Amino acid sequence: MLNHKQCDAFLAVIETGSFDAAALRLSITASAVTLRVQSLEKSLGHILIVRERPCYTTDAGSRLLNYLQHSRLREQDFLQHLSGQSEDFYTINIATNADSLATWLLPTIQPCLIQHKIMAHFQVDDQTQTHLLMQTGLVNACISAEPRAMMGCSAEPLGHMNYRLVASAEFIDTWFAQGLTRGALSNAPAILYNPKDQLHSNLMLKQFGLTPACYPHHFIPSSSAFAEAIFNGLGFGLVPDYQIGTRLKTGQLVDLSPEFKVEVALYWHHWKQQALPLDQLTQHLIQQASKNMNSVAKALTHQ
Structure with a gap:
């Protein structure tokens, strides 16, 4: 059975990029973080983290990260429904390229964010790099130029920029x-x-x-x-x-x-099994994104 504290230490290292930063997040020493990660690696029989700057996962670490991220989302959804706090906002971490965020993305998802009380935390990177942020567990979903979905996820075509x-x-x-x-x-x-x-x-x-x-x-x-x-x-x-x-x-x-x-073809990467707010955002985005991008392209074609 996975140890909760060891898994939290593993997640903190990957999300912050270093053992020192993870220690600050968890309010423990860096040596304690190292010990917890090493204990987790020993119990699973695999090296999970490549100790570089920044730290990143091995293949085994990526599989664990996918599992933990999925479990965290399911737990968040479960606790929200169990407590009956339907009026609370739901936070989703999204990686996107800067051009999408500056142009079509916000107008497209604005109605869904307001209707379903979703708080979007955006991370910006090149469209060829955003997929890596999801692989390392830093975001729940991403807009990427990568057409292939990682294990447990789907990649939905959004249209072309x-x-x-x-x-x-x-x-x-x-x-x-x-x-x-x-x-x-x-x-x-x-x-x-x-x-x-x-x-x-x-x-x-x-x-x-x-x-x-x-x-x-x-x-x-x-x-x-x-x-x-x-x-x-x-x-x-x-x-x-x-x-x-x-x-x-x-x-x-x-x-x-x-x-x-x-x-540039863009794809929406998301978990196959996901919390209801993320599923609502996914469905809305898939339906509306291509309409918005194509309408602009057609208008310019006729200039």
């Missing part, structure tokens, strides 16, 4: 007066979200054989500030249709080349 390579008209006059050539791209400032953002760098590498080391670029790790930097002529980059709005029609922005449009 469409990105266009755009720049302001003034920026194009300054940097691309002779066209979108390899030489011009080697000198023109680009806007990248952060080092994890591979959309722009993959496009430049595929189309022109250029890596980020070959051209000047800003890192602007804010979805709204990223778009504003491009709108204001600081550089060029890939902007979601949602943030472009009517700027192509008014001439504030110029699509550098329709062939460079990038589509």
Whole structure:
């Protein structure tokens, strides 16, 4: 039978990333955390945690983490119903990419959050990385570009986020007066979200054989500030249709080349068996997400 204190220590290490941080969370010493985790590993006969910075699970640790996270959700749901506290808010931890959070996600789930009294705690990462936050038990669900579901979970398609390579008209006059050539791209400032953002760098590498080391670029790790930097002529980059709005029609922005449009498929990862509020959010999101994303794409197509 699993020891409750040992499992809490294991979860705290994975969720905080270190034994020292876990000790602070549990109000015990780091050596006590280490002893509890080692005792758990000894009782199960498997190493559960890779001792690096940050710490992460082994394959056996991932299976235990999935079990404990699922059990924690079921316990939370059970206690809520047992106490009859139907008026209480229910907290759900969600990992999402910044562009989704800044554009379509909140308007899509707002009615469900209000109706079912759900408190959403968001963690933001690149769409290629959010899946790892669920694997390590830091979130209950995530929006990810990963189509494969991990064991005990489902991955539901949400739709596509469409990105266009755009720049302001003034920026194009300054940097691309002779066209979108390899030489011009080697000198023109680009806007990248952060080092994890591979959309722009993959496009430049595929189309022109250029890596980020070959051209000047800003890192602007804010979805709204990223778009504003491009709108204001600081550089060029890939902007979601949602943030472009009517700027192509008014001439504030110029699509550098329709062939460079990038589509990113997004998936909602969640437990197959989950608490009622998370199930309600899941059903609402699956029904509404593609409608919202597709409506914006169609509007821009007809500009």
